[in-house]
Amino acid sequence: MSQSQAPAVRRTHSRQHVASSACRIDPHGRFDQQIEGVRVYIHINKNDFSYREHIKQEEDDITICECKYNTNDPDSACGERCLNVLTSIECTPHYCPCSVHCKNQRFQKHEYAKTKLFRTEGRGWGLLANEDIKAGRFIIEYCGEVISWNEARERSLAYASQGINDAYIISLNARECIDATKSGSQARFINHSCEPNCETRKWSVLGEVRIGIFAMRDISIGTELTYDYNFQWYGGAKVHCLCGATSCCGFLGAKSRGFQDTDVWEDIDERCSLEDKPSLSMRPESMPKKRSKNNHNGPSRPLNREQVDAKFVAQFLASKEAQEEILKYEEQREEASSHLHLLYKDEVEPSIKENEIYGIDGVPASVAEKWIRASCMKLKAEFNLHSSIIRNIACTPQRAPDEAQPSEGEPKP
């Protein structure tokens, strides 16, 4: 998940409620939150590291900002201009030059907005703002058990078989997830919306990455808090989204493949029902199901639904310049395409195999960046080719059908 990347959630099958409103303190000082009608969970306000030890931050790794506290300027103590704030790192107590005035320890000090649990219609429980919340404000930390991806995959199957209906697993980093199913903070109750008013952001706090829910805009008291689960959904298929937004995708995780199969890099713009496979894959080796009837001469080349046979089109144009322009863009598109293909084979696929993590979290950020850049180049080349074809078909004379055989040196149909 990137800075604002949404957490992944998984869904299992049936809902089970407990009818009690008591809280019970467990041996670790945590309490079982038993709100009437809410499945029992242990309420925690910092991540549970039972599966591995919390990172011990070395002194050399502590980043110290350059803020100086000025009584006349409250923002001077680690406000928006603080170097740590700008890089999403919380200041370390006793090291921050602003000492007790430091305002950049919101996760550590649990500086949450006031929120309230409420019963939604059809979406189980939800969380609402219990005060007016300004855009950008840190609302609450998404806390739970920090576990490996393999453990998360196993747990998600186990939860399904135990009839746990709601999905509370989110992606923390390339190796780990946060599971708030059995223990978590109230952030676990925030529902999905396709037009959310909140987003998740990752902050580095005392050496560990933590996930916070932040307001994307001003939120007035009484409004339900929501974020977009869609890019990483680790739940089951066919979960109808009831967010009610006009731009609703229809399903939770309509843009994600989650745990469901090993396909990665699907075109996330393709909105589809989870019952269908996305029809347009960004995996370079994925080939379209249909072959074009319009392949002539030379080896038959499978074409995407969106792919145009530029050489075939060019032969119908009477102008040599128009033909050359189209063929130049066609060459650039093929170069961009084969670059993307090689990048996948040489860097993306080996990273995924090595890390055994399917999805964007399986590759280092540098490879992901290369992939995005190469994908953009390919899209740009496709755009250039298509616009050249449209422009030339519209503006240059065309050959009569019986002249549509290119002469020597001209592209063959």
Ligand SMILES: C[S@@+](CC[C@H](N)C(=O)[O-])C[C@H]1O[C@@H](n2cnc3c(N)ncnc32)[C@H](O)[C@@H]1O
């Ligand atoms: C992280 S939990 C959110 C809290 C949950 N409503 C509860 O009662 O515990 C995620 C689950 O809430 C439900 N949910 C969240 N947003 C939804 C939406 N927009 N439409 C339908 N169900 C939703 C789904 O069952 C999903 O698995």
